[in-house]
Amino acid sequence: MNPPVETLQQTIKVEDDRTGLSLETLKRAIADNLFYIQGKYPAIATKNDFYMALAYTVRDRLLQRWLNTTETYLKSKVKVVCYLSAEFLMGPHLSNNLVNLGIYDQVRRAVEESGLDFVELREQEEEPGLGNGGLGRLAACYMDSLASLEIPAIGYGIRYEFGIFDQEIRDGWQIEITDKWLRYGNPWEIERPEASIDVKFGGYTQAYNDENGHYRVRWIPDIIVKGVPYDTPILGYKVNTANTLRLWKAEAPESFEFEAFNVGDYYGAVNEKVVAENITKVLYPNDEPIQGKQLRLQQQYFFVSCSLQDMIRLHLHRQDSLDNFHESFAVQLNDTHPAIGVAELMRLLVDEHQIDWDRAWQITQNTFAYTNHTLLPEALEKWPLSLFGRLLPRHLQIIYEINQRFLGQVRAKYPDDHQRIARLSLIDESGEKYIRMAHLASVGSHAINGVAALHTKLLQQDVLRDFYELWPEKFTNKTNGVTPRRWIVVSNPKLAELINRKIGTNWIKHLEELKQLEAFVEDAEFRQQWRQIKQDIKRDLAEYVKKNHAIDINPQSLFDVQVKRIHEYKRQHLNALYIITLYNQIKQNPNIDVVPRTFIFGGKAAPGYFMAKLIIKLINSVAQVVNNDPDVRERLKVVFLPDYNVRFGQRVYPAADLSEQISTAGKEASGTGNMKFSMNGALTIGTLDGANIEIREEVGAENFFLFGLTTPEVYALKAKGYNPWDYYHANSQLKTVIDLISSGFFSHGDTNLFRPLVDSLLYHDQYMLFADYQSYVDCQEQVNQAYRDEEKWTRMSILNAVRMGKFSSDRAIREYCQEIWNAQPVNVEMQEYVQPKP
Ligand code: GL2
Incomplete structure (x- = not known):
């Protein structure tokens, strides 16, 4: 045509x-x-x-x-969802x-x-590794769902030149290698230099009266950095909608410093260019204390300012006034990393577009919503006031003003409750002064959400309790979800095929429809097909491991997988204690009948997180001993696969029989790997933490291996005075395991190597491994019994996968659209002369 x-x-x-x-x-x-x-x-x-x-x-x-x-x-004047995130872990x-x-x-x-x-x-x-883990990957799943549901959306973030480091393992230790993902060019992005935006830093502010005699403030920065957008299309599943992921790269504004500012100082000018371009050089690994990292604050402000200015430009392209900005855009703050946006939007509206404060504040609150992703106190962002004021002098004034007005409201409601006022303040004044970014986000947003039911409840009771008492109506839960396109169709085509043959392809957009497959659980042929697929994928993984890491693993063994960031609260070392327990049982009784297992680990430790790196070393050291002991006779294998990333995730989730979700109750906000495993037919061994609780509710308690303390039990035990030493002495099996590590058995006789880890367990055990140890070991025994009954295991596996409808990111995005963003799908018409919808 x-x-x-x-x-x-x-x-x-x-x-x-x-x-x-x-x-x-x-x-x-x-x-x-x-x-x-x-x-x-x-x-x-x-x-x-x-x-x-x-x-x-x-x-x-x-x-x-x-x-x-x-x-x-x-x-048109459709509302556009803007997902602001310092991380987008898109995968290939x-x-x-x-x-x-x-x-x-x-x-x-x-x-x-x-x-x-x-x-x-x-x-x-x-793969663009522009994220650390769950939080960045969630942003990627949400972009897929937004497009698939035909919701207008832009993902705004940072185009890091170096993403998450590549991990190598040498002598059992993690080594970090720079990730040069842009080395050969990136065919998926298009640079848009014509849409660049200037961002200011440093300097000072000046008060003045405008022509109408109104008091105003202007900001005279000492440097300006240019943000250049790079756009990547994010296509929905079998729809015309292709949304945009817009990532900003920092550059020096060319002519600016060369001509006017640095006449004669060529090298100084080049240096300024280097300083500017540093801003988007490298992704910060999480799990490290973030305090005082000026560059990190620069990154956050840089991408947020570019994004908000971009939105204002788009808005003014469609209409004349900023008065209804919040009807054009719903801006989601993915954790506090973009929370500075609250102050920045106020600055743009008040200083640059002359809107009066009260109206600007209404617009701001109606625009933003905030997702909290963690309860760990050390991960709550706060910036030293001095650093903040030096970099963003105008924003500091704005934050003071917001705080003063906010605390005025608090005082009116709770007169004389000085402690509450101090607790709620945007400024922590208990010692050195800090700006509390979670408070800024909470005050500046109309909605605050956690990422799983338990997490939201704990936010309300604990981390954001005072805010909850003030504004209970702002709080809602949005349990995380993952996209079935990438996590089933792309990663497990054989399983997708089988499902398509039975119930058609509707489930790919309506994951609840997988429920129809429950009808086949009693169909022996279906079970056989289901098993065969798992078997084939396990064989593929075994071949891959052999080819790439020269390790033989037995595809008939139970594949027990723990892949995620390495962190003490996630307790990879609890898993290691169980492996040593099994090993000891075999050594005591070499003919014992054990279920053959392959323990597969993957995950990166933050480069500065010593204990996490020691856990990696421990796993590799245990692997060395166990894998080479002739008594074990191939019944146990331990492999740590280096450089866990999205691509490897796609390979390993479908191959897993057992998914390890063993964090201390109350510590894992949600988890999303837990969902990917279960969707692919792995059974979970897990605690009542994060989304595990809801997964167990959906798949049925009888199809989930539960162990460990509950969150209230964890709190109670802490309050009573937890002493890991007591558990060590009361449990001879545990004692033997710990003593074996201490003795240097896994470290060529070196009794010092693992001492920091062992001492931390014996004397503190912040994450209560010892308290959960016996329960975990007993539960693993139930896993073994279930695995021996092939038909029973297959039934459980099928029921896990087909009852995962709730955990599609489509469901999560629908909830955000209805309850937070007030965003509607928009049909994108194709021009006549292009190909029709597939
Ligand atoms: C996390 C949480 O730790 C994790 O439990 C959650 O599933 C994801 C997504 O909501 O967010 N928070 C965080 O800072 N990272 C996460 O993975 N890095």
Whole structure:
């Protein structure tokens, strides 16, 4: 069909080779991109060149949707959700885009008919590791769901030049290697220098009266940094909607310092450029005390200011006044990292757009909503007042003003309750003064949410209790979810196939529909197929481990997997204590009948987190001994797989039989790995923590291996005075395990190596491993018994997967839309001359 030839814009007809989906067109497009974009002939092309040619071929096929989507939003007054997040852990784009476009099979064939190895090319993609773990990955799942539900949305974040470090293991220790993900270019992003934005830092403020005699403040910064947006399309599943992930890169404004400011000082000017560009150089690993890291505050302010200025520009493009800004945008603060946005929006509205304070404050509160992601006190962000004032002098004044007005309200409600006032204040004045970012976010938002039912309850009772008493109506729970597109369809195509054969493909957008499969639980043939798939994937993983790490693992054994960041509260070392317990049992009785198990670990430790790194060393040291002891006879295997990332997650979740979710109750806000495992038919051994509780409710208590103290029990035991030493002495099995570590058995006789870990357990045990040890060991025995009964295990596995409907990120996003954002789906019409919906 021909385009209507009415306007110049419409006459730019999109070429067939860039949209066509026939095998011939696809093959030609790959060859064409190889030549014209990579500048290579097939004979001299690298695998990466072919991958790039393929990626551009796919990108071409989603550009029309992307442009139409953006145009639709610009033309109408629809509300746009802006997800502000310092982290977006997107994972590889290629497969996901192929699935969402509905062209996976065609493209695969086209690649193969071009004489190329599809899987090999797919593996060339560098994953953008722009996040630490759950929080960043959640943002990525939410972007997928927003687009799939056709909700107008922009993800705003930082384009780190170096994402999360690559992990290598040497001599059992973690080594960090710089992540050079941009080394060969990134075919999924488009730079938009024309949309750059200036961000100010430092300097001082000046009060003045404007022409109407109104008191105003202007900010005279000492440096200006330019934010350059890089846009990546985020396509929904089989819809026309392709939203935008807009990541900001910091640059020095060119002419600025060279001409006016640094005449004659060429090297000084270049240095300023370096300073500016440092802002988006590297992702900060979490789990480290964040205090005093000026660069981190610069990063946060930088991306938030760029994003809010961008929104204001878009808003003013669509309408004349900022008075209804909050009807144009719903801005979600993904944790407190973007919380400075509250003060920045006030500054933009009051100082730069002359809106009066009260109205600006209404707009601000109606715009923002805040998600809290952690209860750990050490992770609650606070900035030293002095540092903050130096970098953002105007924002400090604004925060004082917000605080004064806010505390006025508090005083009116609780006169003379000075302690409460001090507790609620945006400024912590107990010692050195700090700005409490969670308080700024709470005061400046109309909604505050936790990420699982228990977490929200604990926020209300504990971390944000005073705010809850003040504004109970602001609090809501939004249990996390994950996208079934990436976490089932892309990562477990065989399982998806089987499900499609039984109930069609509707479940991919309506995960609750998996429930229909319960009807097949008693179907022996179905169970056999289910088992076979798990078996095949386990074999694939075994081959992968053999090929990449030269370790033999037995695909018939129980695959027991714990993959997540390494942290004491997540208790990877509790798992290690169990492994040593099993090992001791075998050593005592070499003919004991144990269920063969492969313990698979993966995860990164923050580079400065000594204890977490020692836990990695412990796991590897135990692996060395256990894997090489002839008495074990291959019944136990322990592997720590280096460099756990999204791509490896996609491989390991489908291969797991058992999912370890063993954090101390009350510590894991939600967890999302727990959902991915269960969706892929793994059973969970877990505590009543985070979303585990809701997973257990959904899949049924009889299909979940529960152990350990509950949160109230943890609190009670702490209050009573917990003494790990008592548990050590009362439990001979535990004592033997600890003594074996202390004796140097796993460290070539070195009795010092693991002492910090052992001492921390014996004398503090902050995360109560010893209190939960026996319960965990007993529960693992139940796992063994269940695994011996193959049919029973399969039934449990099926019921786990098919009852996971609640944990789709689509459900979570629907709740956010209805209860927090007031955002509606918008249909994106395709122009006539482009391909129809797949
Ligand atoms: C986390 C929580 O620790 C984790 O339990 C939760 O699932 C995710 C997403 O809500 O957020 N908070 C946090 O700072 N990180 C997380 O993974 N890094």
